[in-house]
Amino acid sequence: MKAAGPKGHFISTDSDWSFSLIRQYEEAIDTIAKDFGLDTYPNQIEIISAEQMMDAYSSSGMPMQYHHWSYGKHFAAIDHNYRRGQMGLAYEIVINSNPCIAYLMEENTMTMQALVIAHACYGHNSFFKGNYLFRTWTEADSIIDYMLFARNYINLCEQRYGESEVEALLDSCHALMNYGVDRYKRPHPISAEKEALQQQQREEQLQRQVNDLWRTIPGSKTDCEDSTPAPFPLEPQENLLYFIEKNAPLLEPWQREVIRIVRKTAQYFYPQRQTQMMNEGWACFWHYTILNEMYDRGLVNDAFILEFLQSHTSVIAQPPFDSPHYSGINPYCLGFAMMSDLRRICEHPTKEDRQWFPDIAGSPWQQTLQFAMRNFKDESFVLQFLSPKVIRDLKLFCAKDDDQEPHIEITAIHNAAGYRIIREQLAGQYNLGDREPNLQVNNIDIRGNRAMHLQHYQHNRKPLGKDTLQVLKHLHQLWGFDIHLLSLQGNEVTESYHYPEMLLGAHP
Amino acid sequence: MSYLIDRRLNGKNKSTVNRQRFLRRYKKHIKQAVADAINKRSITDINSGEKISIPDRDVKEPVFSHGTGGERSTIHPGNKEFVPGDTLPRSSGGGNGSGHQASDGGEGLDDFVFQISHSEFLDFMFEDLELPNLVKRELMGGETFVYRRAGYTTSGTPNQINIVRSLKTANARRIALGSASKKKLKELKQTLLQLESHGTQDHEKIKALEKKIAAIELKLKRIPFIDSFDIKYNLSTKQPLPSSKAVMFCIMDVSGSMDQATKELAKRFFILLYLFLQRNYDHTDVVFIRHHTSAKEVNEEEFFYSRETGGTIVSSALKLMNTIMDERYPVAEWNIYGAQASDGDNWNNDSSTCAALLEQSILPQLQYFSYIEITSREPQNLWHQYQLLAQQFPDVFAIQNIADASDIYPVFRQLFARRQS
Numbered sequence: 001m002k003a004a005g006p007k008g009h010f011i012s013t014d015s016d017w018s019f020s021l022i023r024q025y026e027e028a029i030d031t032i033a034k035d036f037g038l039d040t041y042p043n044q045i046e047i048i049s050a051e052q053m054m055d056a057y058s059s060s061g062m063p064m065q066y067h068h069w070s071y072g073k074h075f076a077a078i079d080h081n082y083r084r085g086q087m088g089l090a091y092e093i094v095i096n097s098n099p100c101i102a103y104l105m106e107e108n109t110m111t112m113q114a115l116v117i118a119h120a121c122y123g124h125n126s127f128f129k130g131n132y133l134f135r136t137w138t139e140a141d142s143i144i145d146y147m148l149f150a151r152n153y154i155n156l157c158e159q160r161y162g163e164s165e166v167e168a169l170l171d172s173c174h175a176l177m178n179y180g181v182d183r184y185k186r187p188h189p190i191s192a193e194k195e196a197l198q199q200q201q202r203e204e205q206l207q208r209q210v211n212d213l214w215r216t217i218p219g220s221k222t223d224c225e226d227s228t229p230a231p232f233p234l235e236p237q238e239n240l241l242y243f244i245e246k247n248a249p250l251l252e253p254w255q256r257e258v259i260r261i262v263r264k265t266a267q268y269f270y271p272q273r274q275t276q277m278m279n280e281g282w283a284c285f286w287h288y289t290i291l292n293e294m295y296d297r298g299l300v301n302d303a304f305i306l307e308f309l310q311s312h313t314s315v316i317a318q319p320p321f322d323s324p325h326y327s328g329i330n331p332y333c334l335g336f337a338m339m340s341d342l343r344r345i346c347e348h349p350t351k352e353d354r355q356w357f358p359d360i361a362g363s364p365w366q367q368t369l370q371f372a373m374r375n376f377k378d379e380s381f382v383l384q385f386l387s388p389k390v391i392r393d394l395k396l397f398c399a400k401d402d403d404q405e406p407h408i409e410i411t412a413i414h415n416a417a418g419y420r421i422i423r424e425q426l427a428g429q430y431n432l433g434d435r436e437p438n439l440q441v442n443n444i445d446i447r448g449n450r451a452m453h454l455q456h457y458q459h460n461r462k463p464l465g466k467d468t469l470q471v472l473k474h475l476h477q478l479w480g481f482d483i484h485l486l487s488l489q490g491n492e493v494t495e496s497y498h499y500p501e502m503l504l505g506a507h508p
Numbered sequence: 509m510s511y512l513i514d515r516r517l518n519g520k521n522k523s524t525v526n527r528q529r530f531l532r533r534y535k536k537h538i539k540q541a542v543a544d545a546i547n548k549r550s551i552t553d554i555n556s557g558e559k560i561s562i563p564d565r566d567v568k569e570p571v572f573s574h575g576t577g578g579e580r581s582t583i584h585p586g587n588k589e590f591v592p593g594d595t596l597p598r599s600s601g602g603g604n605g606s607g608h609q610a611s612d613g614g615e616g617l618d619d620f621v622f623q624i625s626h627s628e629f630l631d632f633m634f635e636d637l638e639l640p641n642l643v644k645r646e647l648m649g650g651e652t653f654v655y656r657r658a659g660y661t662t663s664g665t666p667n668q669i670n671i672v673r674s675l676k677t678a679n680a681r682r683i684a685l686g687s688a689s690k691k692k693l694k695e696l697k698q699t700l701l702q703l704e705s706h707g708t709q710d711h712e713k714i715k716a717l718e719k720k721i722a723a724i725e726l727k728l729k730r731i732p733f734i735d736s737f738d739i740k741y742n743l744s745t746k747q748p749l750p751s752s753k754a755v756m757f758c759i760m761d762v763s764g765s766m767d768q769a770t771k772e773l774a775k776r777f778f779i780l781l782y783l784f785l786q787r788n789y790d791h792t793d794v795v796f797i798r799h800h801t802s803a804k805e806v807n808e809e810e811f812f813y814s815r816e817t818g819g820t821i822v823s824s825a826l827k828l829m830n831t832i833m834d835e836r837y838p839v840a841e842w843n844i845y846g847a848q849a850s851d852g853d854n855w856n857n858d859s860s861t862c863a864a865l866l867e868q869s870i871l872p873q874l875q876y877f878s879y880i881e882i883t884s885r886e887p888q889n890l891w892h893q894y895q896l897l898a899q900q901f902p903d904v905f906a907i908q909n910i911a912d913a914s915d916i917y918p919v920f921r922q923l924f925a926r927r928q929s
Binding site: 045404 | 531579
């Protein structure tokens, strides 16, 4: 950092914040962010207390959420840990909406508030607005409306059908929430106002479709006996909640709507899960860049920048693998390292960089970073931009744990032979498809007992976890008929799960 | 364009509903934890919240996940001496390939731990319990009042003005005063119009009409938009609030045979009873009476901790209780509860006096009297006498035996269990 001789006047010199100060800092940060070409949604900054932060935390950061015991459980855990000092609260929460809502804690010092504004209101905000996944999959304009609709609808259901009924349904939906997203198809965009209007029509229509599917009265004579009926579904389905919503025979219309709500919520959060490292890296990079620029322009004093650097350093700290504090790669650290490295490659490329990144070495850094932010997710971002220098700096290595081998083997370290392996493995680690078991609905026995047959395709021979039967129970709850799940290794079935569990030989 | 909003004053208990649902769902677990806590705790902090832990598997929300096994490669930071081809034993913590996922999944935690507040603690503690004979709720006129809305009045202070009501009255008044004139005005104007359209030359008639019209218009103008007697004020009246009061007599034997451990047990029982009464009554008094051969009313500190020796005459305490009841706690106003703890020792010929005293003068005035005997010995004379009483007054008199600390809570629950009616 340059020892700049700041001749300008500081916005503030002590650590207390006030509303007018926040406004001044926000304006200064806004100017700098615009100079750097950040494009954001308008900001809505809300000051909240620690208790309110815990509330926001436990409802997955949304300003409103339907009621469910599991949020109460999260709240109880957070409350407990916070009170005992086992965890600090995040300094901010930011919501992907338009305007972009950011919560600032009242306990923060002025420096922290400025850091958070730069981080959330300009970093995350521009990421939400720019990144292709968020642009494609989430409706920032209407998400708050939709959450309101969802909460009211579920409230209504509780009044009509009883809390326990709705709770049981939500339990089942939550168990399958990660299997309620479309991974490749673009969902049909519907604004939240229309949502409520369309909901009733949808109820009737959905029921009609289902009734058609399960019609047992013989149809026209063209249904020849010898022709084998077309399998259903025609292609395997990975969006289990969508499949159930559209096809489960016994669900009431309101139950389908609730499933839809959970599915839509999961879909809204899906891009966040796919871009966590990038998103945090981008936000850290910008708060670092913006606040340093403020210092260079003489807007803040030494005390400010030192306090900032202290918290910045602890946010991006990466304990090594053998530390007791180690819990995987810190997404803030990796993201920040990669984003900063991208700028370095653009501004001061080395020979190695020219060889690895011929098209971006020496290019204007702001455009290159914008390009990276807009068009990648964690997996592809690592695959594309993880440079040998970052691998060396973080001293990354790859450990292979194969249950058929007696030992864990180190397959690659930070050397010329290992760069590409580490890059690919790390990218794989961010691939949600690899992180979660790959399950699909393969066949429904429409002519027989309506049983649902699922297949699990093992990735690297990894079996299903021990909760599997419990989840099948929830699936059974929604589908209403028998569930059969086969776990496949290649074409070979290694394990099968059934719910209700079959009693061997006792079947009549 | 940015907006800055201060949300700190908004409600902060957004999660309350969710929290209550969570507590309700795991009621069974929490009740068990509360019961354990009461037995384990020292008496002085029975009045605070509690840490509850529930086995993690019971609160887990299951999802499809990878189990252990198979082949997995993981990237870790901070390599020091590894080179490709190195092998490590699987047990080493850091090098474990699944280390990353295990820590996310919370494998390291066996229990889900959280805190419940003091009032939640008491809710669980006293759930399904009921004070017997909770009938005498005295309507007290003297102490507390509440202001209730009682319609409208024509006098009051400006802050009590009811605007809607005032404007309604004003409107009605304007209609009442003005409608006849308005009607007339309309007629006159019509006549005037007719005259003019016919082209009459009767100027005097027109002039007279115009004069009349002007007079009526002036009259209408004089009707005020709002008048002082339009103004209505909200009326509130002071109403006495019915409140219920209870007094609890704690009677304990402090003779030489009662050691500190026994007294602690008694204290726990009294504390439970006190907390319970507090929840049911707006106002709870406690009277401490300790006795050996003679009885004395004392404060709490002295009651539990001062040491005395001597023989035991239980009736002295009951007599004192009776006197205090007569003097300070008229039975018409107070719900009176008695709790007696003793190790069962008494002068033999005194036990019958006790029974008689209770039967004749004390029990008829009481809501409930509980006697606990803290001993593991054979019951003695007092117990037998009291047993007879218990048969005679099954609704107001109860006796129980306590051997050690873990008995207290169950016995307490037994004494105050909700009765099927």
